[in-house]
Amino acid sequence: MSKITEQVEQMVLPIMEELNLELVDIEFVKEGRNWFLRVYVDNPEAPIDIDSCAVVSEKLSEVLDKNDPIEQNYFLEVSSPGAERPLKKEKDFEKALGSFIYIKTYEPIEDEKEFEGYLNAYDDEQVTIEIKIKTRRKTIAIERSKIAVIRLAIDFSAKLD
Known part of the structure; x- marks a missing residue:
């Protein structure tokens, strides 16, 4: 895990706990000219929905704006890991x-x-x-x-x- 993803993980875990969601993975990757911070979340009790992803995105954006751990411009994406989710933990x-x-x-x-x-x-x-x-x-x-x-x-x- 990179330093940035570790820092973001520390910021997003309290949000996950508050919303009773599970953090699946975090990626910080460059694709073409753009950087993407991707946060994959799931709901252990039901399929994750777009509204839950939007709430996580909103809350995480606020925390990221306050703490600003990433120097370059990037796009924040919060989504489900999908059917082909990684096995990490x-x-x-x-x-x-x-x-x-x-x-x-x-x-x-x-x-x-x-x-x-x-x-x-x-x-x-x-x-x-x-x-x-x-x-x-x-x-x-x-x-x-x-x-x-x-x-x-x-x-x-x-x-x-």
């Missing part, structure tokens, strides 16, 4: 057990850098997923230190009932 992994996930690694594992499959297990050292290769199923353990991206994914191959 212990509780994210716990909730995702048995779910379809996407993993991208820093280096190839068995000649692949991208994996999609069902999360079978996880601990501090590794993540275990079950992938499907044609009609065969295979379990792969991936060291967490080798994972660049891990998030929920949508399984388009699943048959509809």
Whole structure:
């Protein structure tokens, strides 16, 4: 986490607590000429709605204007993490057990850098997923230190009932 995202996290956590929402992730990224501060929030009890995102945005804007931790101009975006939310915290992994996930690694594992499959297990050292290769199923353990991206994914191959 960068210094800016850490500072923003400290500012947004009291707002999350007050509104009974969950902070999922914070990004501060440059895209083209513009900088974006993206704050992803969720509601643990119901789907997050646009009104909740607007309230967080308004309250966070006030705090950011007061404390001003970011030198350059930027756009603030507050939104839901969506269906393909990242897995960052212990509780994210716990909730995702048995779910379809996407993993991208820093280096190839068995000649692949991208994996999609069902999360079978996880601990501090590794993540275990079950992938499907044609009609065969295979379990792969991936060291967490080798994972660049891990998030929920949508399984388009699943048959509809």
